[in-house]
Amino acid sequence: xxxxxxxxxxxxxxxxxxxxxxxxxxxxxxxxxxxxxxxxxxxxxxxxxxxxxxxxxxxxxxxxxxxxxxxxxxxxxxxxxxxxxxxxxxxxxxxxxxxxxxxxxxxxxxxxxxxxxxxxxxxxxxxxxxxxxxxxxxxxxxxxxxxxxxxxxxxxxxxxxxxxxxxxxxxxxxxxxxxxxxxxxxxxxxxxxxxxxxxxxxxxxxxxxxxxxxxxxxxxxxxxxxxxxxxxxxxxxxxxxxxxxxxxxxxxxxxxxxxxxxxxxxxxxxxxxxxxxxxxxxxxxxxxxxxxxxxxxxxxxxxxxxxxxxxxxxxxxx
Amino acid sequence: xxxxxxxxxxxxxxxxxxxxxxxxxxxxxxxxxxxxxxxxxxxxxxxxxxxxxxxxxxxxxxxxxxxxxxxxxxxxxxxxxxxxxxxxxxxxxxxxxxxxxxxxxxxxxxxxxxxxxxxxxxxxxxxxxxxxxxxxxxxxxxxxxxxxxxxxxxxxxxxxxxxxxxxxxxxxxxxxxxxxxxxxxxxxxxxxxxxxxxxxxxxxxxxxxxxxxxxxxxxxxxxxxxxxxxxxxxxxxxxxxxxxxxxxxxxxxxxxxxxxxxxxxxxxxxxxxxxxxxxxxxxxxxxxxxxxxxxxxxxxxxxxxxxxxxxxxxxxxxxxxxxxxxxxxxxxxxxxxxxxxxxxxxxxxxxxxxxxxxxxxxxxxxxxxxxxxxxxxxxxxxxxxxxxxxxxxxxxxxxxxxxxxxxxxxxxxxxxxxxxxxxxxxxxxxxxxxxxxxxxxxxxxxxxxxxxxxxxxxxxxxxxxxxxxxxxxxxxxxxxxxxxxxxxxxxxxxxxxxxxxxxxxxxxxxxxxxxxxxxxxxxxxxxxxxxxxxxxxxxxx
Numbered sequence: 001x002x003x004x005x006x007x008x009x010x011x012x013x014x015x016x017x018x019x020x021x022x023x024x025x026x027x028x029x030x031x032x033x034x035x036x037x038x039x040x041x042x043x044x045x046x047x048x049x050x051x052x053x054x055x056x057x058x059x060x061x062x063x064x065x066x067x068x069x070x071x072x073x074x075x076x077x078x079x080x081x082x083x084x085x086x087x088x089x090x091x092x093x094x095x096x097x098x099x100x101x102x103x104x105x106x107x108x109x110x111x112x113x114x115x116x117x118x119x120x121x122x123x124x125x126x127x128x129x130x131x132x133x134x135x136x137x138x139x140x141x142x143x144x145x146x147x148x149x150x151x152x153x154x155x156x157x158x159x160x161x162x163x164x165x166x167x168x169x170x171x172x173x174x175x176x177x178x179x180x181x182x183x184x185x186x187x188x189x190x191x192x193x194x195x196x197x198x199x200x201x202x203x204x205x206x207x208x209x210x211x212x213x214x215x216x217x218x219x220x221x222x223x224x225x226x227x228x229x230x231x232x233x234x235x236x237x238x239x240x241x242x243x244x245x246x247x248x249x250x251x252x253x254x255x256x257x258x259x260x261x262x263x264x265x266x267x268x269x270x271x272x273x274x275x276x277x278x279x280x281x282x283x284x285x286x287x288x289x290x291x292x293x294x295x296x297x298x299x300x301x302x303x304x305x306x307x308x309x310x311x312x313x314x315x316x317x318x
Numbered sequence: 319x320x321x322x323x324x325x326x327x328x329x330x331x332x333x334x335x336x337x338x339x340x341x342x343x344x345x346x347x348x349x350x351x352x353x354x355x356x357x358x359x360x361x362x363x364x365x366x367x368x369x370x371x372x373x374x375x376x377x378x379x380x381x382x383x384x385x386x387x388x389x390x391x392x393x394x395x396x397x398x399x400x401x402x403x404x405x406x407x408x409x410x411x412x413x414x415x416x417x418x419x420x421x422x423x424x425x426x427x428x429x430x431x432x433x434x435x436x437x438x439x440x441x442x443x444x445x446x447x448x449x450x451x452x453x454x455x456x457x458x459x460x461x462x463x464x465x466x467x468x469x470x471x472x473x474x475x476x477x478x479x480x481x482x483x484x485x486x487x488x489x490x491x492x493x494x495x496x497x498x499x500x501x502x503x504x505x506x507x508x509x510x511x512x513x514x515x516x517x518x519x520x521x522x523x524x525x526x527x528x529x530x531x532x533x534x535x536x537x538x539x540x541x542x543x544x545x546x547x548x549x550x551x552x553x554x555x556x557x558x559x560x561x562x563x564x565x566x567x568x569x570x571x572x573x574x575x576x577x578x579x580x581x582x583x584x585x586x587x588x589x590x591x592x593x594x595x596x597x598x599x600x601x602x603x604x605x606x607x608x609x610x611x612x613x614x615x616x617x618x619x620x621x622x623x624x625x626x627x628x629x630x631x632x633x634x635x636x637x638x639x640x641x642x643x644x645x646x647x648x649x650x651x652x653x654x655x656x657x658x659x660x661x662x663x664x665x666x667x668x669x670x671x672x673x674x675x676x677x678x679x680x681x682x683x684x685x686x687x688x689x690x691x692x693x694x695x696x697x698x699x700x701x702x703x704x705x706x707x708x709x710x711x712x713x714x715x716x717x718x719x720x721x722x723x724x725x726x727x728x729x730x731x732x733x734x735x736x737x738x739x740x741x742x743x744x745x746x747x748x749x750x751x752x753x754x755x756x757x758x759x760x761x762x763x764x765x766x767x768x769x770x771x772x773x774x775x776x777x778x779x780x781x782x783x784x785x786x787x788x789x790x791x792x793x794x795x796x797x798x799x800x801x802x803x804x805x806x807x808x809x810x811x812x813x814x815x816x817x818x819x820x821x822x823x824x825x826x827x828x829x830x831x832x833x834x835x836x837x838x839x840x841x842x843x844x845x846x847x848x849x850x851x852x853x854x855x856x857x858x859x
Binding site: 014017022028029032033035039048049050051054057068069072075079080081083084086087135136138140143145146147148151154156172174177179181182184248294 | 392467597694
């Protein structure tokens with residue numbers, strides 16, 4: 001199915017179950033509909049003016065109850081066996097912590113590295129421990145036929161084994177506020193060598209699979225820029241674009257020197273954005289929110305080095 | 319109400335009692351007048367809901383977002399859900415046709431508690447007004463979806479508190495109607511009207527009423543807890559205070575899944591009336607259908623957590639709820655087979671009510687089969703919270719309950735208003751309705767399989783073509799609805815007078831003049847045979 005990429009072992013199994021159940025359903029629907037149409041024509045009042053007063057037939061009713069029951073139980077069984085597979089992560093899976101928050105995902109690997117997209121290795125199982133920092137979110141990867149809710153106060157797990165290289169969408173599926181529909185990320189499936197080069201590399205090692213990511217519009221332009229690395233780790237780019245694309249929050253492009261209306265104690269005031277304002281907006285965004293955008297950015301307590309890097313990147317985005 | 323030149327023979331419609339005009343309607347305890355009050359108020363809310371739905375679809379074509387903001391969109395789908403669920407499909411057929419026809423079908427002069435009956439309409443209107451108020455007061459229209467999932471519903475600044483209070487008040491309307499119907503069926507059946515001589519619509523109302531009484535209090539308690547949580551932070555559902563968000567989902571669906579059967583059972587009951595009348599033969603398997611209604615009500619109370627397969631419940635719980643879901647599908651399938659078999663060797667006259675009833679069977683089958691698909695765990699994990707679910711429940715709630723409502727209205731309209739509609743216009747309305755419906759909701763099934771999540775203001779570019787088809791479908795559907803309603807509104811005022819028994823039905827309502835007199839029966843009938851014995855004619859005499 002070209003319009004539905006299958007990119008994990010579970011996707012193939014899931015689609016088999018779906019096709020089997022779809023086949024049964026179409027058959028049942030056809031039988032019922034054709035019988036209905038045939039009876040309406042064959043026994044129309046013109047052709048059949050006097051109705052036979054049939055009140056029922058116990059053997060027939062028992063037959064179709066049993067057959068229907070058997071079909072439904074078979075469907076249950078198909079669904080269950082594959083679900084069982086989906087719920088049983090292999091022991092050698094790499095374990096990644098995924099945290100959903102309004103409105104982004106962050107992924108933390110066993111060695112402490114953190115990313116805004118999820119990197120996975122082709123052919124290697126990965127177990128994802130899903131948490132939420134605020135409200136319920138849904139972790140949905142259509143290409144893997146996989147979904148698990150991120151419920152605050154719980155750790156839900158899921159796993160997958162990618163069978164294709166590439167970048168696959170992650171979508172949030174539980175309504176979580178104003179930017180629910182842009183709470184997107186990607187699973188980027190890379191080769192083991194690419195993954196290891198990044199994973200075991202030092203801080204300057206480029207994230208793997210940049211080519212795959214470049215297909216998506218969320219791809220940051222310069223991977224080596226230290227400011228962008230901080231932005232990725234803090235998911236700034238889920239809401240702010242670097243290239244002027246309108247998103248949930250003001251774009252970084254041309255931010256320095258731009259005229260904006262900010263709210264001070266609820267009163268709008270025209271300002272020209274300067275560096276001090278950018279710094280303040282990162283550390284305490286709700287003090288002076290920009291008018292026309294949802295006041296939804298949480299404060300980010302960046303250390304001095306990271307803050308300088310981010311501000312430098314924003315200033316450079318012209 | 320009726321500007322007919324003569325009120326002679328207009329039965330209860332001409333009998334205004336001590337008050338005149340609108341007040342005669344607003345103070346009447348006549349079950350027939352209350353049924354019609356419900357009909358017009360529900361249709362008004364329904365059209366508002368349709369308007370909101372069409373606007374939501376337009377937003378998906380509006381790539382540059384000139385139309386509404388994300389916050390407004392979130393409010394739109396919440397309002398659409400609240401209106402359609404709580405103000406249209408839940409009261410649905412019982413409030414209109416149950417009120418009007420239950421007493422007549424069992425040979426009674428009114429329901430057991432006529433004043434309580436009027437009170438439940440006032441609860442309904444009060445709840446509706448509160449729901450509308452919640453849109454424009456406080457923090458503005460709720461943006462949580464009609465499910466009000468915690469903890470988002472506890473944190474959002476929008477007016478969730480008032481909206482859930484509105485649903486709480488509407489719940490009382492539902493419970494009072496349930497109590498009224500159960501008492502009526504137990505106490506007011508005419509002499510000789512034994513349980514198994516009742517028309518099947520009565521059985522469906524009986525099973526529905528039990529769900530209304532038993533499940534609605536759970537919703538009431540849950541909604542009160544949400545209000546307490548928002549007002550005082552008591553920490554039942556909020557995990558930061560030691561609460562459990564999944565507890566909310568369990569409590570919510572313990573009502574809201576059985577509520578699905580509150581919506582569909584009376585629809586099935588109405589279809590069970592229409593099929594025999596236009597086939598001129600008894601319903602196939604009366605007892606099986608009656609027991610199916612009761613077993614759907616019973617087993618249907620035990621399947622709620624199939625809405626939560628991806629919430630992180632235990633594998634065992636997932637397995638049990640998946641299995642029970644398959645079991646509850648069996649009685650629904652049995653009913654479909656029985657309806658189709660009723661046509662076999664009948665003498666079938668395809669009048670508009672039957673035409674819409676057959677459409678119901680087709681659409682309901684798609685709704686039911688897609689439901690079974692989601693009951694299978696591995697499929698559910700993929701399609702949960704996508705457009706597939708939205709498509710599925712619109713096939714059940716709109717293709718099912720909605721089309722059954724349309725069929726029932728066409729069937730009983732001449733009896734209720736004493737006038738006949740234009741059959742041609744109603745059939746003309748069917749074409750855009752049917753084509754638009756399937757473009758809209760089948761398109762959603764496909765989009766959902768591709769991975770389009772529900773409640774999305776914006777969508778990924780790969781889904782755009784699908785959204786275009788779906789949105790065009792919504793225009794056709796709306797067009798069909800307008801034609802249908804205009805035809806009926808015109809007929810209610812100016813249509814030609816209808817006979818007492820235009821369809822040749824044999825249940826008790828067809829032994830009365832159209833419209834019936836205020837007391838229904840000059841003299842309480844004595845029943846000596848079942849409801850669908852066409853050889854013996856009407857159940858009465």
